[in-house]
Amino acid sequence: MTQPSSTPSFRRVSRREAILLGAGALAGLAPQQARAIVRLDITQGNVQPIPIALPDFVASGEAETAHDVTQIIASNLQRSGLFLPIDRAAYIERNPNFDYPRFPDWRQINAQALVTGRLAPDAGRLKAEFRLWDVFAGQPLAGQSLSTSPENWRRIAHIISDLIYARLTGDKGYFDSRIVFVDESGPKDRRVKRLAIMDQDGAQVRYLTRGDDLVLTPRFSPTTQQITYMSYGQGEPRVLLLNIESGQREIVGNFPGMSFAPRFSPEGQRVVMSLQQGANANLYVMDLRSKTTTRLTDTAAIDTAPSYSPDGARICFESDRGGHPQIYVMGASGGAAQRISFGDGIYSTPVWSPRGDYIAFTKQNSGKFAIGIMQPDGGGERLLTEGFHNEGPTWSPNGRVIMFFRDPGGNSGPGLHTVDVTGRNEQRTPTPSFASDPAWSPLLS
């Protein structure tokens, strides 16, 4: 065998070089001191109302309006239960600059948020600007400029309240909305019931009917300025549509027998209601444009109080087909209904939350009434308030607050109350007289 002619030539590596190479390799292999970042897990918090400072808006013009606007914002935020407006007597910086507040002064009184604002007339309109500040970070969080006619200054205050609420809680606000309810006055045996509408904080009450007929269960349309309600006028009880601005009324459909418990669908084009036939009552939906009516349930039971889910795909309603009134859920076009309430007692007036995650209801059990919520599959039932005669829940537009009416009995009359969806912060809504059957409008803006 012959040797190959070209061989690679290897130089002999000296011992010193070998040692150095080996040491270098070992140094490279030596473990590095890895420095890990310390990690801290915070799994518990301290849920408290956020302390917020609301110095008066600066007005170039009428100072009263500026002060009132600030007051409305402060009372809105306080009523929600999630904020704690700081008493202005404690403020160190009395008139903060709109763009450069002195944060150390506000940190000292432990304000976590600060609102600065100003109002100015602008070519016949009212212009409002505000800034929401994070005091401890020293940064602006939100700010906006709004313009409206001067008599709408209340709505500006409500809109600003909504913007502050949304930025600090992550949820949409609910302050720029209205409540329609049944105003009751007169002696207990001869009550005069009128439809009334007001701002959600109880201001600007306006009556929509004169009180000639008995009115019940008014409901807002989600899209238009219309209300549907039930009226015991002449003859049988009827479902009516009322235009808020024009005051015009029309009868929804022309049905033999009673029709009651009407509610709009989420897109505002249909009204679902309960029609009586003999001893039963079934659910029907009527299209407002084509005036066609579709039957949804067909049972020998009383099916009433229907409410659409926010996506319009399902309807929850009250039915006594199982013996006692219970809550059922079915598809929006009818079909098989599934029972979702299983506790002791009678479940009635189910209302689907605008957020879609809960159904509110009235529960009656051994003489006590309670307002509660449950998930649309029936789980997680929770009672928010209990007492004698709480009834008729309605949801705020952001699905966080429920308004209902409570009748304490005796010579007194019903009043409107609100409670947070967590069961906390029950408040009374002021009304000029007794009030019942509230319905919350969607956000006006």
Place this chain on the structure above:
Amino acid sequence: MRTGLAISGAGHAAVLLWSVLMLVARPYHVDSTQALPIDVISATEFSQITSGAKNALPEEKPKPVAEKVGPPTPPPDDALAKLAAKEIKAATDVPPVPERKPPEPKAKKPPQPQAPADQIADVLKKDEDKKPEPKKVDPKPPTPPKKLAQETPAFDPRNVRELLDKRTPQRLASAADDINNKPFAGDKGAATQLSQNELMAMQARLQQLWNPPAGARDPQELRLEVDIQLKPDGTLAAPPNVVTGGNSPLFLAAKDSAIRAVYRGQPYTMLRPEHYEDWKEVLIVFDPRFMASY
């Protein structure tokens, strides 16, 4: 030669084929056991962690305490008296004596069933152990070995540990007049690393100050991670850096509440300056999903 080559090749191929088919490597099957988290620390770290504080008050030590109360000690005179009596026996009692020669300096009792022999052993080593302890232990060690020798069939579950222990008994539980009820006071160690106490204090402070949005529809959106850089005095060196991303209104509100809590917590004086290298950067994970109020 060709045929031989062919036969050899065929034979080799057959063996290889058989081995490929038969000797299949099967992964070793291990029963899954629960993982036990362990941490490796060096001996110096361990001694530092368990070292007592240098400026601790001196503890009074009135008497030695032990795990169990020993029987009343016999007066030392007895041993001397027995010494006189036993010395005569020692000459005759030869076998046990050589066995005692190689025992260790401490009071070790070989497992001999004879009680008198043990006493001789003690007498022989009397010069070495002047402490009263071995004497106190004396009356007892003979009895357990004796029990073992005599009562092997009777199984006493309380002595399982002693039964299982096949080592020569060196020192059984020390006895004294008082039981030791003092708790172990050795947790003042100054470890080289950031101690758990400092981190827990910082965690408690942040939990007190953190005000997450309540009643949220999707609590999992509220989980976020904030990376903060601290100066040696415990204040923030730079604005907190929120690592998790998101832009929903709920996320923004949660981010604000986390950043606000970090700002309000300044200065973080619970972190000791000598450990600054360990805590100059901290990753805080805010996660309200399991809070009770939700």
